[in-house]
Amino acid sequence: MARILYLGATQQGGTALCRGQALRRLGHAVTIADPFRPMDRQLGHRWLNALHYHTGYRALQWAMQDWVAHLCATVTDQDAPEIVWVDSGELIGFECLELLRSTGATTVLYNHDDPTGPRDGQRFGTLRDAVSAYDICVVVRDENIEELQALGAPQILRVDRSYDEVMHAPFDDPAAIPPSLRSEVAFIGTWMRNEQRDRFIVDLAARGVPVSVWGGRWELSPLWPALRPYYRGGALSGREYVAAIQGSKLCIGLLSSGNRDRHTTRTMEIPYAGGLLCAQRTTEHLAMFNEGREAVFWDDVDECALWCRALLNDAPRRESIRLAGMRRIRANRVGNQDICARVVDAALRVRGQATAPSQSPSAQSGDLEAVSG
Numbered sequence: 001m002a003r004i005l006y007l008g009a010t011q012q013g014g015t016a017l018c019r020g021q022a023l024r025r026l027g028h029a030v031t032i033a034d035p036f037r038p039m040d041r042q043l044g045h046r047w048l049n050a051l052h053y054h055t056g057y058r059a060l061q062w063a064m065q066d067w068v069a070h071l072c073a074t075v076t077d078q079d080a081p082e083i084v085w086v087d088s089g090e091l092i093g094f095e096c097l098e099l100l101r102s103t104g105a106t107t108v109l110y111n112h113d114d115p116t117g118p119r120d121g122q123r124f125g126t127l128r129d130a131v132s133a134y135d136i137c138v139v140v141r142d143e144n145i146e147e148l149q150a151l152g153a154p155q156i157l158r159v160d161r162s163y164d165e166v167m168h169a170p171f172d173d174p175a176a177i178p179p180s181l182r183s184e185v186a187f188i189g190t191w192m193r194n195e196q197r198d199r200f201i202v203d204l205a206a207r208g209v210p211v212s213v214w215g216g217r218w219e220l221s222p223l224w225p226a227l228r229p230y231y232r233g234g235a236l237s238g239r240e241y242v243a244a245i246q247g248s249k250l251c252i253g254l255l256s257s258g259n260r261d262r263h264t265t266r267t268m269e270i271p272y273a274g275g276l277l278c279a280q281r282t283t284e285h286l287a288m289f290n291e292g293r294e295a296v297f298w299d300d301v302d303e304c305a306l307w308c309r310a311l312l313n314d315a316p317r318r319e320s321i322r323l324a325g326m327r328r329i330r331a332n333r334v335g336n337q338d339i340c341a342r343v344v345d346a347a348l349r350v351r352g353q354a355t356a357p358s359q360s361p362s363a364q365s366g367d368l369e370a371v372s373g
Contacts, residue, residue: 001026001028001029002028002344003079004028004031004083004085005071005085005105006023008020009036013167013237014237016087018164019110019339019340020032021166022335026340039060054122055122056126056129061093061095061096068099072102072103075103080104080105083106083107083108083348083351084107084108085347086107086109088110089110089127090115090123106347107134108138109136111124111144112265114259114260115127115144116144116151117259117260119256131151132153135351136346136347137157138159140159140161141262142158144156144158159343160334160339161265162334162339163269163272164336165336168273171239171243176243181236181243181244183248185209185211185251185252185278186245186248187213187251188244188245188251191215191217191221192217193220195257198218198223199223202227208305212230215236216234216235242274245274246275249276249312250307250308251270251276262283263282263284267284271289274326276322277295277296277325278304278307278311279296280298288329290324294324295325
């Protein structure tokens with residue numbers, strides 16, 4: 001098992017913490033350090049946080065270097081990490097990576113957003129500047145492979161997003177789900193400007209679909225007066241999130257076009273948690289599920305409404321698809337433990353090639369080819 005220094009947000013219920021805990025469940029010796037914590041005063045301030053977000057966190061780099069230097073100074077020969085895993089990575093610049101590499105560790109960037117895409121502007125500017133200092137970068141979309149290579153990334157591993165085996169496990173007794181988290185058709189997610197999620201929900205309701213919405217920022221939508229009757233509450237996390245999935249008859253899966261998504265974490269979490277996935281039709285969704293038997297897909301709001309009305313009126317078929325989807329997502333092996341194991345194996349291969357004394361350059365290239373892409 002590997003010694004891993006894991007740099008990621010420790011917010012309860014967050015996906016970063018879930019991955020760190022999954023690494024521990026795999027038996028690795030994991031030290032978790034949250035790079036956002038020492039920046040709380042800045043990032044907890046509304047206007048300063050917005051400023052740092054839109055300038056790629058570059059103004060925080062002196063403070064981040066001090067934090068990383070202190071972290072590295074606590075490392076001894078006995079507990080020196082073999083792998084430094086940086087989750088998300090927007091706060092960690094090139095100089096920070098150089099300090100982390102001085103421990104002798106193999107450095108891994110795991111990012112399941114779109115760090116080279118257009119949606120988030122300069123949020124990942126510092127990350128992009130630091131890409132060449134990572135030994136391996138882990139991404140969840142094909143477009144990021146070529147784009148990160150152009151920025152100097154030496155090795156890239158493409159994985160799918162993942163559910164968490166513990167956090168997203170369905171309730172053993174569905175009767176424990178409170179009525180406040182039960183629904184006919186649910187959408188759980190944040191309102192996003194320019195993504196048309198609000199228009200989709202309003203149009204779905206206009207077609208007679210009894211939709212319920214949970215998530216943040218919906219009151220900012222210009223369609224809020226029309227949305228308000230369908231709004232059930234703010235962002236859900238932890239077991240409440242699972243309860244709302246399992247407590248619905250169908251769960252809508254919307255993609256982020258600005259994030260170039262063809263699947264999302266909801267794609268994995270909904271069927272794992274016991275929900276029936278009703279999502280946009282994409283090549284990746286069609287590869288993951290047997291359409292109409294393990295999940296249902298649509299190209300527009302009219303097709304989505306047809307599926308919702310049909311399945312709300314056909315409980316046996318709905319239950320058959322739901323159960324088949326639960327089985328399929330487990331068979332796909334896309335839990336956090338599955339994905340984390342792949343990342344660690346790839347990092348250890350890269351580490352072994354870096355330390356092997358007698359390999360020729362051509363042999364190294366051949367060994368690493370399986371890691372890229």
